Amino acid sequence: xxxxxxxxxxxxxxxxxxxxxxxxxxxxxxxxxxxxxxxxxxxxxxxxxxxxxxxxxxxxxxxxxxxxxxxxxxxxxxxxxxxxxxxxxxxxxxxxxxxxxxxxxxxxxxxxxxxxxxxxxxxxxxxxxxxxxxxxxxxxxxxxxxxxxxxxxxxxxxxxxxxxxxxxxxxxxxxxxxxxxxxx
Numbered sequence: 001x002x003x004x005x006x007x008x009x010x011x012x013x014x015x016x017x018x019x020x021x022x023x024x025x026x027x028x029x030x031x032x033x034x035x036x037x038x039x040x041x042x043x044x045x046x047x048x049x050x051x052x053x054x055x056x057x058x059x060x061x062x063x064x065x066x067x068x069x070x071x072x073x074x075x076x077x078x079x080x081x082x083x084x085x086x087x088x089x090x091x092x093x094x095x096x097x098x099x100x101x102x103x104x105x106x107x108x109x110x111x112x113x114x115x116x117x118x119x120x121x122x123x124x125x126x127x128x129x130x131x132x133x134x135x136x137x138x139x140x141x142x143x144x145x146x147x148x149x150x151x152x153x154x155x156x157x158x159x160x161x162x163x164x165x166x167x168x169x170x171x172x173x174x175x176x177x178x179x180x181x182x183x184x
Contacts, residue, residue, distance in 0.1 A: 003033035008040070008146070013153040014048055021051055029057060037143040042084045042107040042134055043068050045161055045172060048154045050082060050103065067095065086116035089123040102129040106177070109136050117177055124178055131177040142170040 012025040027047065031040045047055065047069055054073075058066040069082040081099035083092065086106055095102045106113045113133055124131060145167035152165040160173040 005030035005032055006148070007031075009149045010044065011151040012048065014051055014156075015153070016048070016051065016156040018156055018158065023051055025051060027057075037146055038107065038136075038139050039084060041143050041146060042105055042139060045134065045139075045154075046082050046084055046103070046105045048161065049105075049156060050080065052080075055080065070099070086113060086120075089120050092124065092129055093127060096127050096129060101180070102127075104129060104131045105134060105174075106131065107134040107136065107139055121177075128180045129178065130180045132174045133177055134172055134174045138170065138172040142172055145170065 008029045008031060010027045010029065012027065014023045014025055029040060029044060052071055055069060055071040057069055067081045068084040070078055071080040073079050078099040081095040081102045084105045084107060086108060087104060092102060092104060142163055145165055150165060152163055155162045160171050163170040
């Protein structure tokens with residue numbers, strides 16, 4: 001018998017100072033049975049950082065042909081492809097052919113994430129993709145405060161997201177490994 005996902009409901013007051021986006025998000029997030037809370041929260045943070053009309057969570061780990069999140073146009077083309085984790089270069093190369101914009105949010109323990117980036121960096125360099133690395137200890141601290149139903153606020157400023165929850169306040173910074181907007 002297959003395990004079922006765990007469903008989380010998040011009511012988020014979003015203030016993205018980088019993009020001047022202020023919104024109330026009501027997210028229902030399914031945590032895949034093999035997914036950690038840290039990975040799920042990396043997906044939620046990626047959603048907040050890219051919040052826009054038609055951005056949705058995909059089947060993720062259940063579907064290898066879909067990203068973790070995407071935004072589709074009215075004529076069903078992929079406008080934004082977002083992968084969370086350390087995807088294969090071939091997967092991202094394919095994504096750049098079918099999507100107008102591609103972003104990767106790496107989140108694992110620094111050693112794993114750093115090794116992945118060292119191996120992939122030169123292959124990613126010619127691709128029109130933005131790659132970010134969330135701070136692992138900060139993501140772990142945030143994950144410890146997660147409950148199945150939560151109301152919280154997220155303020156994004158520069159290279160950090162500030163979470164204010166009933167369980168406490170958390171900051172999750174990230175570094176930009178590659179910015180597609182700066183490529184030739």
